[in-house]
Amino acid sequence: MSYEKLTHVQSRIIIGMKQTLKAMNHGEVSDVFVAMDADEHLIKQVMNLAERLNITCHQVDSKKKLGLASGIEIGTSTVAIRKE
Numbered sequence: 589m590s591y592e593k594l595t596h597v598q599s600r601i602i603i604g605m606k607q608t609l610k611a612m613n614h615g616e617v618s619d620v621f622v623a624m625d626a627d628e629h630l631i632k633q634v635m636n637l638a639e640r641l642n643i644t645c646h647q648v649d650s651k652k653k654l655g656l657a658s659g660i661e662i663g664t665s666t667v668a669i670r671k672e
Contacts, residue, residue, distance in 0.1 A: 591648060591657035593669075594621065600670040601658050605630055608668040612637050617668040619644045623651040626665030634666050 594601060602611050611617050612634070620638050622631045624647050638645040648654050651663030658667050 591653055593619075593646075594654075594657040594667060597669050598659055600672070602668040602670055603655075603658050603660060603664050603666075605634065605666050608634060608666040609637065611668050611670065612641060612643060615641075616670050617641075617643055618671045619646060619669040621646045621648055621654060621667045621669075623648055623654045623663070623665050625649065626651055630665055 602608055602617070608617070608620060612620065620634060620643055622634055622645060635645055651665055654667055655661070655663040658664060
């Protein structure tokens with residue numbers, strides 16, 4: 589999965605670990621993106637929850653690129669897409 593999908597859903601993006609986990613637990617997320625250069629302990633939480641909740645989890649290579657694709661100037665370890 590490329591970062592391109594994020595550029596098409598800017599209005600439905602949830603940025604950051606805490607917000608992503610909260611939205612996932614509330615059933616609001618269709619897809620989640622995890623940067624593989626982030627802290628492994630943190631991203632494992634998101635990946636495990638995504639697996640339990642049957643949410644598609646995309647692994648990307650860079651926090652910086654994930655942030656830029658999400659429309660922010662800094663890196664981020666996780667981004668979620670809110671369901672339509």
